[in-house]
Amino acid sequence: MGRFVRSRIVMLGPPGAGKGTQASALSERYGIEYISTGDVLRSNIARGTPDGLAAKRYVDSGELVPDDLVVRIVREHIEGMKGKGFILDGFPRTLAQAESLNEFAEIEVVLNITLPESEVVARLSGRRICSACGRIYNIHHTGERSTCECGGSLVRRGDDRPEVIRQRLETYERRTRPVIEYYRARGVLREVDGIGSIDDVFRRAISRLEEE
Ligand code: AMP
Numbered sequence: 485m486g487r488f489v490r491s492r493i494v495m496l497g498p499p500g501a502g503k504g505t506q507a508s509a510l511s512e513r514y515g516i517e518y519i520s521t522g523d524v525l526r527s528n529i530a531r532g533t534p535d536g537l538a539a540k541r542y543v544d545s546g547e548l549v550p551d552d553l554v555v556r557i558v559r560e561h562i563e564g565m566k567g568k569g570f571i572l573d574g575f576p577r578t579l580a581q582a583e584s585l586n587e588f589a590e591i592e593v594v595l596n597i598t599l600p601e602s603e604v605v606a607r608l609s610g611r612r613i614c615s616a617c618g619r620i621y622n623i624h625h626t627g628e629r630s631t632c633e634c635g636g637s638l639v640r641r642g643d644d645r646p647e648v649i650r651q652r653l654e655t656y657e658r659r660t661r662p663v664i665e666y667y668r669a670r671g672v673l674r675e676v677d678g679i680g681s682i683d684d685v686f687r688r689a690i691s692r693l694e695e696e
Contacts, residue, residue, distance in 0.1 A: 489694060490592035491516050491569025494576070494585075496664060497597030499652045500608040501678045505620050506597065506689050507573040509682075513690070516569035519561055521554050521577075523618055546643055546651030548577055548659060555584045562589055577660045582667070594667040595689055599678035601653065608649050612638040 491514065495507040504520060511518035525543055528536030535553060542549045558575050576582040585591065599607075610624040616636025621629065630638055643652065667673040674692040678685055 489514060492589060492592045493569075493571040493693070494591050494594040494667070495571060495573045495597070496594060496660070496667075497678060498599060498601070498604050498656050499649070500604045500611065501597040501599040502607075502682065502685055503573050503597060505682055506595075506676075506685055507571045509686055510689060510693070511571050514569065514571075516571055517561075517565055518573065519558065519570055519575070520573040521549075521557060521575040522573070524557050524561075525549060525554075544642060544648070546648040546655060548655055551578055551580045551584070555581055558585065559588050576663055577656075579662050579666055582663050591667075591672060593693060594673045595676050595692060596664055596667075596673055597676050597678040597685070597689075603679065604653065605649060608644050609646070611641065611644055613641050615639050 493507075493510070493516070495503045495510075497503050504522070507520070508518045510516075522543075525536070525539045529540050529543060530536070535557070538553060539549045554575060554577075558572065562570060572585075576585050606624070607622060610622045612621045612623060612629075613619070614621075614632035614634060614636040615638070617632060617634045619632050619634070621632070621638060623629070632638055643649075664673065676685065676688050676692055
């Protein structure tokens with residue numbers, strides 16, 4: 485009996501729920517492309533590209549970058565993959581993005597990682613990111629460390645400051661929560677409890693993905 489696996493996946497959930505960690509682990513397990521709009525935007529900002537310059541003030545303040553910019557980034561990426569499967573992390577974040585995505589890709593399953601707000605804030609304050617490879621750590625679990633396994637230095641994300649965290653949560657509630665209902669109405673939404681260790685959540689995500 486073959487496993488029932490989907491290959492066009494969206495990962496939703498509040499900031500800090502573990503979307504990036506889980507989505508990149510799932511992409512390795514299933515041999516599909518990991519696409520994070522946040523990573524693409526941060527990389528453009530770091531390189532000072534026109535997209536980076538256009539996005540910077542939104543990312544710095546915890547607001548959403550205009551839909552047309554992120555939709556173009558995702559569309560170009562997916563169209564360049566010639567049918568390979570993918571998992572989207574951090575996209576779509578608005579109803580308009582979800583509707584645009586629907587025009588160029590058929591999403592098979594949407595995993596929604598749920599986490600109470602108190603836990604979200606605790607996780608974001610302990611989050612560190614490798615400035616070289618983008619790997620994510622949490623000092624509450626790993627203890628204070630300054631370098632990644634790849635040798636890169638670990639830094640706090642610029643938008644993981646308390647006032648920006650508050651803005652990102654407000655933006656999430658107001659603009660992204662409706663996206664959950666959009667996919668629920670289409671019958672593709674599956675909830676994953678985000679409490680527990682990375683491995684616990686990973687096991688839950690796999691079982692939700694592989695069930696029929
Ligand atoms: P993330 O790494 O997913 O938490 O994204 C970091 C920041 O990038 C967000 O707070 C937004 O400013 C911006 N961003 C990422 N994805 C999107 C998106 N789909 N739509 C608009 N802005 C986005």
